[in-house]
Amino acid sequence: MTAPRYTLGISSHFHDSAAALVQGTHILAAAQEERFTRRKADWQFPMNAITYCLSQLPEGASLDRVAYYEDPGLKLRRILQTAQTRLPTGARLWPRMVETLRSLAEELPMQLRKIAEDTDRIVFVPHHRSHAASAFYPAPFAEAAVLVLDGVGEYSTTTLWSGKATGLKAEAEISFPHSLGLFYSAFTQYCGFKVNSGEYKLMGLAPFGTPEFRQKILDELIELQPDGSFALNMAYFDFDRGLSTTSPLFEMLFGQPQRKESDPMTQVHMNLAASAQAVLEEAVLALAKTALDRAQSMNLCLAGGVALNCVANSRLIRDLPGLRNLWIQPASGDAGGALGAALEVARDDAATEAQPIPNDTMAGGFLGPQFTDADICAPLETAGLVYQQLPDPATYADTVARALAEGQIVGHFHGRMEFGPRALGNRSILADPRGKDTLSRVNKSIKFREDWRPFAPIVLADQAPLYFEDPTDSPYMLLVAQLRPEFCGKTTLSDARGRGLHSPMQLQNAVVSDFAAVTHVDFSARLQTVTPGIGTRAGAILAAFHAMTGCPMLLNTSFNVRGEPIICSPKDAIDCFLNTHLDLLAIGGVIVRKSAQPDWVHKKIGRMHFAAD
Secondary structure: OOOOOEEEEEEOOOOOOEEEEEEOOEEEEEEEOHHHHOOOOOOOOOHHHHHHHHHOOOOOOOEEEEEEOOOHHHHHHHHHHHHHHOOOHHHHHHHHHHHHHHHHHHHHHHHHHHHHOOHHHEEEOOHHHHHHHHHHOOOOOOOEEEEEEOOOOOOEEEEEEEEEOOEEEEEEEEEOOOOHHHHHHHHHHHOOOOOOOOHHHHHHHHHHOOOOOHHHHHHHOEEEOOOOOEEEOHHHEOOOOOOOOEOHHHHHHHOOOOOOOOOOOOHHHHHHHHHHHHHHHHHHHHHHHHHHHHHOOOEEEEEOHHHHOHHHHHHHHHHOOOOOEEEEOOOOOHHHHHHHHHHHHHHHHHHOOOOOOOOOOOHHHEOOOOOOHHHHHHHHHHHOOOOEEOOOHHHHHHHHHHHHHOOOOEEEEOOOOEOOOOOOOOEEEEEOOOOOOHHHHHHHHHHOOOOOOOOEEEEEOOOHHHHEOOOOOOOOOOEEEEEOHHHEOOOOHHHHHHOOOOOHHHHHHHOOEOOOOOOOOOOEEEEEEEOOOOOOOHHHHHHHHHHHHOOOEEEEEEOOOOOOOOOOOHHHHHHHHHHOOOOEEEEOOEEEEHHHOOHHHHHHOOOOOOOOO
16 A cells, blocks of 8 residues: 655635645645735735645655645636626726736746646646535544535535545535625625625624614525525625625615724614624525535535634534534635645545544644744844743643733743634633633733624633533634523623613623623623643643633633734744733743833833734
8 A cells, every 4th residue: 555645735816825735634734824924814825834834744755746726717717707797897807807817827827836846746626625625524524514605716605515435526506696705795894894804803793783684684685595595686796896895785775884994883783793694694504404405414514714603603503403513624714725625636545545433633723833942942032031941831831820810911822833713722812711801901902903802712621511501512713602691790782772882892891791801792702622631732721720710711812913813933922922911921831921021122012003904
């Protein structure tokens, strides 16, 4: 039996470019380009991520094939057809289309040849098949239904698959311009957030509102069938004709202009977010049921950008008959397409081998670069910072836990960087979730973002069911659970509004719980569950914190500031530490206390300006 060959997967040129390296079905490395260039959602050809992945090749090993996550020729055909059939208004797409044509027809082939040398070694995997492969092949199931939901690939926007040992079989699809991802992006833009990055804000805004526009949306904007198939009323959308997601009729339908980023957030915006979320959940639920029926399975795998909507994901677990197991690709967006393309191309090699017992092969999402203490101490010395080395892991965990128990906010950096948009402990900011002002403090003085936005808890897996209702098995922070009633305050949203409170932060502060920093206004929380000793050192810190305080959870948010990607290197961590009000940096085997630093460090805090996210 020959050893499995090495395959490099690449995604680029549209959203979140990335690279992944696999040996057969074994995932060796994966990383997003943004982490290296420090440009959020960097779409350019991921040379830095590729260089990192290739560094993980064993000595003497060579790359066998390069898998690209979509068919660029088919993508160009769709873009051309869209512009031609939407004339004269489609002419607004031509400048962007010409640039896309040049980059895909000229730059991309040249860039791929530099990696593969021999063009016969380059394989183009359709966009939605790449997503489906990223969801099914790493999942802990021998067979499953697979549902892919995103904006658009070449033509497909929604696809249903059945996955078996023989591979993936396409069952059904919906094509552009009818797209749940673009439907949700239209409301994202209308509520004043950035398309392709602010959709999670729309999801976070939804609990502040009521879905009073749900029926209007179903009557006017989207025709939704019982099996989940749908069609958008394109008179209200503009993404197939111009540079906006919405047309002027969208504003007329809801009776007010699109919100600007600097405008106040009104109850109408909160209700629109709640309504769009409600319709999205209905569509996802119906599509998932159809996917299970088509595949004759009780297992479901999800991928595509819409699969990052953790509220909709949890609705599947609660309300989908016949669903036994759900697994979601943690890098569900275009970055995960790089991994899926590599796995799809490598599958034929693995298919000849004995099939192992299925398990989750994503390694907890920890697939990025890691650094030695020497790598860490060098930039600390260069920066002139005072630090303390603590080589004993137990002492280290106790030291960080004690700082957290004292109310300090900690930047935690350890091990391999996470792949995907969620910080899962290795590039995380940690804090005590019980402090009443912790939410505002972390938002305002560390993340520099809107003060109403919620944070997630990292929770000991064996303790999660004691504090939260199902679902509580959530290692990738892709599910939402309700805090149990005994830990919730008595205040309701209606009570708060009756007292004249209407802004999101007023409402957030009025609705209290025992863990106010990590529960949303509706007492929901986006859980990450951990077991000490598995995956991340943050689990050991949490266990020590639990032993000291009796609290089995911590606030966990990504180690970055507004408008920037999650940190990658020790220098990134040090820069963030120096420019924010973080109290302590726990990096590798080193502790850096803000209180121990010279005066110039304290004068530098908060001087940087950050882009909107």
